[in-house]
Amino acid sequence: MHIVSTEIQDYAENYTSFESKILTELREKTFAERDDKSMLSGFYQGRLLAMFSKMIQPKRILEIGTYMGYSAMCLAEGLTENGEIITLDVNEEFNKTAKSFWAKSAHADKIKSFVGNALEIIPTLDKTFDLVFIDADKPSYLNYYNLVFPKLRIGGIVIADNILWSGKVWKPKTTARKLTRTRKACTNLIKKFRRMSASAMFCWQCATV
Numbered sequence: 076m077h078i079v080s081t082e083i084q085d086y087a088e089n090y091t092s093f094e095s096k097i098l099t100e101l102r103e104k105t106f107a108e109r110d111d112k113s114m115l116s117g118f119y120q121g122r123l124l125a126m127f128s129k130m131i132q133p134k135r136i137l138e139i140g141t142y143m144g145y146s147a148m149c150l151a152e153g154l155t156e157n158g159e160i161i162t163l164d165v166n167e168e169f170n171k172t173a174k175s176f177w178a179k180s181a182h183a184d185k186i187k188s189f190v191g192n193a194l195e196i197i198p199t200l201d202k203t204f205d206l207v208f209i210d211a212d213k214p215s216y217l218n219y220y221n222l223v224f225p226k227l228r229i230g231g232i233v234i235a236d237n238i239l240w241s242g243k244v245w246k247p248k249t250t251a252r253k254l255t256r257t258r259k260a261c262t263n264l265i266k267k268f269r270r271m272s273a274s275a276m277f278c279w280q281c282a283t284v
């Protein structure tokens with residue numbers, strides 16, 4: 076299900092600023108060659124991530140879910156001069172492809188990647204983050220959020236990809252276990268975000284951890 080109609084999507088894309096050549100190359104190659112291409116943040120989302128990052132001007136970003144490395148390059152656009160983005164993925168093959176594209180980008184020295192289960196890697200990261208992008212397996216979203224929250228700087232921002240799960244969260248309940256688990260994970264995160272998103276509350280919460 077598409078929450079936004081194709082017409083609106085096309086219009087928005089037509090009037091959105093351009094991405095770099097290397098991003099286009101990676102996006103087009105992924106779409107031409109891979110069955111799992113829907114995992115890649117598209118052009119519009121990529122520009123939105125880049126815009127958020129440029130507004131926040133983070134020193135350090137954590138990304139959970141690298142895939143082909145597309146969103147990591149978009150987010151890297153907003154990093155400060157000595158900033159870094161750390162991106163995590165369980166899949167070694169994805170990491171190799173991502174690295175080969177980062178190497179050709181303007182942000183190669185700012186992107187650091189780790190291969191492994193993010194739930195195990197995050198607790199080992201002794202760092203503070205200004206921006207976190209959660210874009211991995213949905214049932215673990217709340218766990219990721221709970222793990223990264225103590226590592227967020229006061230006023231830090233968490234962006235979670237597609238927590239409305241393309242509209243499936245408000246579809247009638249089913250008995251399918253995976254569907255129920257994922258729906259619950261998204262809904263719990265939405266409830267948590269609702270409590271956190273007022274900026275005063277958010278800062279206060281960060282200050283207390």
Ligand SMILES: C[S@@+](CC[C@H](N)C(=O)[O-])C[C@H]1O[C@@H](n2cnc3c(N)ncnc32)[C@H](O)[C@@H]1O
Pocket residue numbers: 114115116139140141142143144145146147163164165166169191192193194210211212215
């Ligand atoms: C939707 S894709 C990420 C897309 C990427 N952020 C982008 O926009 O181009 C989700 C990724 O999460 C990874 N993933 C799933 N479970 C994970 C886990 N437990 N730890 C780390 N990565 C995981 C998958 O291998 C997959 O590459």
